[in-house]
Amino acid sequence: MVLTQPLYRRWRSQTFAEVVGQEHVTRTLRNSVRSGRIHHAYLFAGPRGTGKTSTGRILAKAVNCLALTSDGEPCNRCAICVEMNEGRSLDLIEIDAASNRKIEHIRDLREAVRLAPVTARYKVYIIDEVHMLTTEAANALLKTLEEPPPQVVFILATTELHRVPATIASRCQRFLFRRIPPAAARARLETICQAEGIEIAPQTLDLIVNLSGGSLRDAENLLDQLVAHFGPTIDHEAARELLGYVEDSRALEVVQAVFAGDIPHALRLVNAVREDGYDLRQFNREVIGHLRSVLLLAYGLEDEVEAGPSTVEVLRPLAEVADPQTLAGLIRTFNGVNFGTDPGWPLPLELAVVEAGRLLGSPAGRPEPSAASRPEASASPITPADVLPRRDQAPPVPAGATPPTAETPLTMPEPPVPAPVGEIPPDFKQQLAEALRARGSDGRKVAGLLEWCEGVEADGNRLTFVFSNRLFRDKAADPLSRRVLDQTVRKLTGRRYELEFEVRTEDRAARLERARADPVVRLLEEEFGGEVLDVR
Structure with a gap:
C-alpha cells in the first residue's frame, strides 16, 4: 500500500503569489527580497492554517534562489529551490519549539548558527510555535537573535503573539497573518477540486469553508476527509451528516x-x-x-x-x-x-x-404571536381623512340647502364631535400599523414593534399599549419611538392621548403551574432534587 500525501501538503504554496489571503505580507516580503534588504529575524503571527510556515519556506527559497525572478519570486527550478522543495536542504532547518523548548536545545542552536551554510547563501532557521519556549530558553536566544552571524536568517512563527516575550518580538520584523476570507478559501478549494477531478456541489464547498473557521489547512483537510470517504463524487447531504453539521x-x-x-x-x-x-x-x-x-x-x-x-x-x-x-x-x-x-x-x-x-424578559411558555394576530401588509394605508374630518374643513352642504354667499356670511363650523371617551375601533392597532408604515423608515420600525403588541386599550385620554415581553415594551417606550407613535396617533384620531406602555404576564399561580408541567423543568427537578418556588 502506497501512502499518498494529504491535500494540504500536495497543494502547499510554492511562491508568494500562491499564498492565499495574505497579500499585505507577501507584497512586503517580495519587495524586501527584490531590493536585497534582508532582515536577520522575522516574526510571523496569526491563526493556525493561514500560511505562516509556508511563507517562511518561500522566503527561505527566495533569499537563496540562484535565478530570482524580477518580482522577487523564487524560480523553483534551481538546485537550491529544488532541494528545499524536496526537504533535502541542509541550510533550511525547521525547529518545533513545543518539543525543543528547553535551554539546552537553544544552546545547541547557538553553536550550530556559527557554522557556514553548506550550499546556500543563507542558513535559514524556522522556529515554529516560538511562544512555547521556556523563559530560560527565550533569554538564551536573545543575544543570538539580536546579533546573529551574517549568514543566518531566523523566521519565528506563533499562533499566540501575546505569549511571545517582548524582548524577542522587538528584535524581529513582525507580520500579522489574517484568517483566510471565505471567498478566497472557496476559490482555492474550487481550484483544487478542478485539478484533482473532484465533483462537489457549491453548497458543500460553502459548508467546508464555514467549518474551517478561516484556516485554509483545515478546509483542505476536510475536503481530503470527504474524498477519502466518498471518492471523487461527493453528495451534499451525506457530507453534511459525516461532518456533523446542523442546517x-x-x-x-x-x-x-x-x-x-x-x-x-x-x-x-x-x-x-x-x-x-x-x-x-x-x-x-x-x-x-x-x-x-x-x-x-x-x-x-x-x-x-x-x-x-x-x-x-x-x-x-x-x-x-x-x-x-x-x-x-x-x-x-x-x-x-x-x-x-x-x-x-x-x-x-x-x-x-x-x-x-x-x-429578554420573556415569561416561560409564551407562545409565538400567530400570523392572524399580526397586521396585514396588504391593507391600504389609513389617512386621517378616513377617520375624522379636518378641523379647517367646512361641513358638507345638505341637499336642497342654499350654499353660503357674500350676503350670508360663512359661519365657523363647530369642532367635530370626538368619538366617545374610552372607545377606539376594534382594528385600531392594524390602522395604526398601516399609518406608521406609510410614514416612512422611522414609522416602519415602530410598526415592527407593534407586531409584538398584544393589544391597545383606551381609557379616557390615556392609550395603553400592552406587551408580554419587556424588550419590545422598552423599545416602544424609548423617546424616539414614543414621539413617532404620539404624532401618528394624533394624526389618525384627531385627539391627543397620553401614551403608556405595560408588560402583563400571567399571575404567579399560573406561571408556577405552567413551569412545573414543563418536561425540562421536571427533568431538572429529578436530576438535582430541586423544587420550583417561583417564576419571574
Missing part, C-alpha cells in the same frame, strides 16, 4: 423562538437536534453566529455579516427592535456554554436558552 434552519429557528419568547419551542428544537445525533457544540456555534449577525445588523454593518441574503432578511426585523446591550448579553450567554466531556448532553444549551429568555 442553518434549526439554529435560526432557535434564535427566532428566543426573541419571540417561545422558550418551550426553542428547547424542543435543541432536543430534536440532539436526537438526530448532531454535534450540539457545532449547533451552539451556529446560534452564536446568527446572534452576531443580529448585532452587526443592529449597528448597520450588513457588509460584515457572514450569512446569505435570505438569512439576513429573517434577522433584520430582530435587529431593528433588539437592544445592542441585550444582544451582547445573549451572545455572552451562549458563548459561555460548556459541554464538558459530553457534547451530546443538552442541559448546558437548554439552560442558556432559558437564561436568554430571562434576559
Whole structure:
C-alpha cells in the first residue's frame, strides 16, 4: 500500500503569489527580497492554517534562489529551490519549539548558527510555535537573535503573539497573518477540486469553508476527509451528516423562538437536534453566529455579516427592535456554554436558552404571536381623512340647502364631535400599523414593534399599549419611538392621548403551574432534587 500525501501538503504554496489571503505580507516580503534588504529575524503571527510556515519556506527559497525572478519570486527550478522543495536542504532547518523548548536545545542552536551554510547563501532557521519556549530558553536566544552571524536568517512563527516575550518580538520584523476570507478559501478549494477531478456541489464547498473557521489547512483537510470517504463524487447531504453539521434552519429557528419568547419551542428544537445525533457544540456555534449577525445588523454593518441574503432578511426585523446591550448579553450567554466531556448532553444549551429568555424578559411558555394576530401588509394605508374630518374643513352642504354667499356670511363650523371617551375601533392597532408604515423608515420600525403588541386599550385620554415581553415594551417606550407613535396617533384620531406602555404576564399561580408541567423543568427537578418556588 502506497501512502499518498494529504491535500494540504500536495497543494502547499510554492511562491508568494500562491499564498492565499495574505497579500499585505507577501507584497512586503517580495519587495524586501527584490531590493536585497534582508532582515536577520522575522516574526510571523496569526491563526493556525493561514500560511505562516509556508511563507517562511518561500522566503527561505527566495533569499537563496540562484535565478530570482524580477518580482522577487523564487524560480523553483534551481538546485537550491529544488532541494528545499524536496526537504533535502541542509541550510533550511525547521525547529518545533513545543518539543525543543528547553535551554539546552537553544544552546545547541547557538553553536550550530556559527557554522557556514553548506550550499546556500543563507542558513535559514524556522522556529515554529516560538511562544512555547521556556523563559530560560527565550533569554538564551536573545543575544543570538539580536546579533546573529551574517549568514543566518531566523523566521519565528506563533499562533499566540501575546505569549511571545517582548524582548524577542522587538528584535524581529513582525507580520500579522489574517484568517483566510471565505471567498478566497472557496476559490482555492474550487481550484483544487478542478485539478484533482473532484465533483462537489457549491453548497458543500460553502459548508467546508464555514467549518474551517478561516484556516485554509483545515478546509483542505476536510475536503481530503470527504474524498477519502466518498471518492471523487461527493453528495451534499451525506457530507453534511459525516461532518456533523446542523442546517442553518434549526439554529435560526432557535434564535427566532428566543426573541419571540417561545422558550418551550426553542428547547424542543435543541432536543430534536440532539436526537438526530448532531454535534450540539457545532449547533451552539451556529446560534452564536446568527446572534452576531443580529448585532452587526443592529449597528448597520450588513457588509460584515457572514450569512446569505435570505438569512439576513429573517434577522433584520430582530435587529431593528433588539437592544445592542441585550444582544451582547445573549451572545455572552451562549458563548459561555460548556459541554464538558459530553457534547451530546443538552442541559448546558437548554439552560442558556432559558437564561436568554430571562434576559429578554420573556415569561416561560409564551407562545409565538400567530400570523392572524399580526397586521396585514396588504391593507391600504389609513389617512386621517378616513377617520375624522379636518378641523379647517367646512361641513358638507345638505341637499336642497342654499350654499353660503357674500350676503350670508360663512359661519365657523363647530369642532367635530370626538368619538366617545374610552372607545377606539376594534382594528385600531392594524390602522395604526398601516399609518406608521406609510410614514416612512422611522414609522416602519415602530410598526415592527407593534407586531409584538398584544393589544391597545383606551381609557379616557390615556392609550395603553400592552406587551408580554419587556424588550419590545422598552423599545416602544424609548423617546424616539414614543414621539413617532404620539404624532401618528394624533394624526389618525384627531385627539391627543397620553401614551403608556405595560408588560402583563400571567399571575404567579399560573406561571408556577405552567413551569412545573414543563418536561425540562421536571427533568431538572429529578436530576438535582430541586423544587420550583417561583417564576419571574
